Amino acid sequence: MKRLSKHDIENQSVKVLHHFNENYFSLIRPTPLNDIVNNLVRQDYLKYEELILGYANDGSRILGCYIPNKKFILIDPTLKSNQKSKFNFVLGHELGHFVLHRNLVTPVNDEDIQDSDTKIFSEKKELVTDLDFMEWQANYFSSVILLPKDMLYNKLIRVVEKLGMRWKGRIFVDSQRCNQTDYYNVLAMLCDFFEVSKTVAEIRLKELRLLIDKRAIAKSIGDILNENK
Secondary structure, three states, rough: OOOOOOHHHHHHHHHHHHHHHHOOHHOOOOOHHHHHHHHHHHHHEEEEEEEOOOOOOOOOOEEEEEHHHHEEEEEEOHHHHOOHHHHHHHHHHHHHHHHHOOOOOOHHHHOEEEEEHHHHHHOOOOOOOHHHHHHHHHHHHHHHHOOOOOHHHHHHHHHHHOOOOOOOOOOOEEOOHHHHHHHHHHHHHHHHHOOHHHHHHHHHHHHHOOOOEOOOOOOOHHHHHHHOO
């Protein structure tokens, strides 16, 4: 399996957005994942259904599933009403499997790719097997399609201006209460607009070097993920 770089995955996400609307980036908007998936269904690129998927062998709830040989995405619908940000990330993850892995010919193509809490929302682990890389690629695709680089940057500038903060090209947070208050206000507004969790937004900001985090007690990605599931 090709080891796609972050740059490769970013480019694939942009192609999906342009396929949905060639003028997609003319406006700052939250990613309409449902509309994008339904558009692909109408064009007969894939199938999509929402249903309760049960539990994985480790006892964790299966949130989404991709069936490679049928190009079929399945999502647990209870996420939509109870945890919209989590629903969006899981749907983006399964869409990532379709976009990045639909043409792979591997043993995993003979099986459903079942994605549970444990598989999607786990602390970063070493990437060894093809399945490890597939899951990392699907997760990264979800984060970049929900928070496209230019869209996030432009929205961030507007949020900072709305809050009356000084824009210096990046957000800064340390252990001072005033800086933390400003940062959490910015984060909350970004999350509300893009309909993502604080975890996804924070990791994406750091990935794009739009956040300088000097807080004395840095939490692990795993800690943050567990807080924001």
